[in-house]
Amino acid sequence: MTEMFRDKVDVSLTVNGEPVEARVPAGQHMIDFLRLELGLTGAHASCEHGVCGACTIRVDDDAVRGCLMLAAQADGTEVWTIEGLTDTNAIRDLQEAFVVRNALQCGFCTPGMLVAAEELLSKGGTPSRAEIREHLSGNYCRCTGYEAIIDAVESVAQGRAGKGKA
Numbered sequence: 026m027t028e029m030f031r032d033k034v035d036v037s038l039t040v041n042g043e044p045v046e047a048r049v050p051a052g053q054h055m056i057d058f059l060r061l062e063l064g065l066t067g068a069h070a071s072c073e074h075g076v077c078g079a080c081t082i083r084v085d086d087d088a089v090r091g092c093l094m095l096a097a098q099a100d101g102t103e104v105w106t107i108e109g110l111t112d113t114n115a116i117r118d119l120q121e122a123f124v125v126r127n128a129l130q131c132g133f134c135t136p137g138m139l140v141a142a143e144e145l146l147s148k149g150g151t152p153s154r155a156e157i158r159e160h161l162s163g164n165y166c167r168c169t170g171y172e173a174i175i176d177a178v179e180s181v182a183q184g185r186a187g188k189g190k191a
């Protein structure tokens with residue numbers, strides 16, 4: 026075991042609205058901390074080098090790759106995973122739109138896709154299909170095809186704008 030993994034770092038953060046205090050290996054990735062230490066397995070570890078987006082989580086209002094962030098870097102941050110966003114109904118309209126538009130099959134990419142899409146939608150306005158496509162270009166889906174995903178996100182953007190949220 027290298028020094029990097031033997032050294033421990035104390036972190037204090039919130040995860041899905043709950044305070045978390047932990048002593049983490051200095052080299053532990055955030056996605057592993059969430060999945061292995063906190064049991065939050067909604068965000069997935071796949072490529073583990075920043076390419077596929079399956080590990081996407083929200084950190085202080087930004088969509089972040091959990092495989093490129095160290096748990097030690099989460100000290101003082103506010104972290105949300107798909108579990109918390111689901112429990113609080115924060116993205117219920119987006120989740121429902123994915124179902125209605127058949128924007129998921131196996132669901133492996135979906136948690137990361139939803140977190141990334143919500144980052145765009147939370148900025149307000151009504152993004153164009155090109156803007157949605159660009160924003161989600163770092164999230165890979167191997168099943169569904171991207172048109173349905175773009176359809177779902179676009180419909181939510183229009184729906185929120187119609188309700189005066191945008």
Ligand code: FES
Nearest residue numbers: 071073076078092
């Ligand atoms: S697992 Fe993090 S980007 Fe693929």
Ligand code: FES
Nearest residue numbers: 130134166167168
């Ligand atoms: S729904 Fe299977 S990878 Fe996207």
